Amino acid sequence: MAAETSGDKKGILLETGTNEFEIVEFSIGQVNYGINVAKVREVITSAPVTTMPQAHPYVDGLFTLRGKAIPLVNLPRCLNVQSNAEPKNIIVTEINNYNIGFLVENVSRIHRISWKDMEPAPEVGDQSRVVGLVKMKDRIVLLLDFETIIAEINPEINAKLTTYEEATEDVKTKRSNVHVVVAEDSPMLRDLLVTTLHESGYRFIRDFGNGQDAWNYLQELSQREGNIEDHVGVIVSDVEMPKMDGHRLLKLVREDERLGKVPLVLFSSLISDEMRLKGDQLGASGQIAKPEINQLIGLLDNLIFGTPIKNEHSNG
Secondary structure (H helix, E strand, C coil), rough: EECCCCCCCCCCCCCCCEEEEEEEEEEEEEEEEEEHHHHHEEEECCCEECCCCCCCCCCEEEEEECEEEEEEEHHHHHHHCCCCCCEEEEEEEECCCCCEEECEEEEEEEEEEEEEEEECCCCCCCCCCCEEEEEECCCEEEEECCHHHHHHHHHHHHHHHHCCCCHHHHHHHHHHHCEEECCCCHHHHHHHHHHHHHHCCCCEEECCCCCHHHHHHHHHHHHCCCCCCHCCCCCEECCCCCCCCCCHHHHHHHHHCCCCCCCCEEEEEECHHHHHHHHHHCCEEEEEECCCCHHHHHHHHHHHHCCCCCCEEEEC
């Protein structure tokens, strides 16, 4: 794959808070798509596939990579897009601690872009799998919501996003007084996250589909009189978002005189060792890999109330 980048800045993968990222561009039919490089383990040519009985309709079967059996999603079928040619590449990903391959027609190149140049996708359907788009000189590249696709295939993801330890009414009362700001670009995951936080007792939530809108709101809160803790108790942010990513949001929050000490937790499918190091360097209060909502709620309790709150029984 050829790299198509602007500027001569090197080592972007080692930098933090730059609001830049890299995408792998690929095509299916007449449409160009993209996936964040941070989600990609490698790109391979087509591999032998073993079909699985009663597999999800999007899944062709299993292929083997370095001794590990990995599900293969037929992305043209998933997106209901007609291919111009036989799909020949497999993008092997690691998302939500889950390895899965996506069969695509052709992988072309890597682009380095700024999150501010990624626009939110227009709402053209209830089940749109596009979370953003990047306008190139001669084409538009659509950024797909791979997390939603995986959640459709693997119901365990949704289960973990909605399963938490039930709290006492006293605990829920304490949580209800906390103002939570959420930044998450995937509509499906944002709805699940907000709903689960509401049900756990965190009733006062403002949610946003990108880091820029969340930052604008936080700046408004910082102008209000009184203790900042009375206006925002904790921030929960995804990493991969249009306009402004979670690392950039974290950097701005930590540099702000009033917001600097507000707890900010990164809740993302991209929490690898490298990404965890980036978050730590920027001052993240904690980092939880999706979809572990129960761990997230426990961490929020710890950050806000000082010690983990004791709960009674599990909710599922």
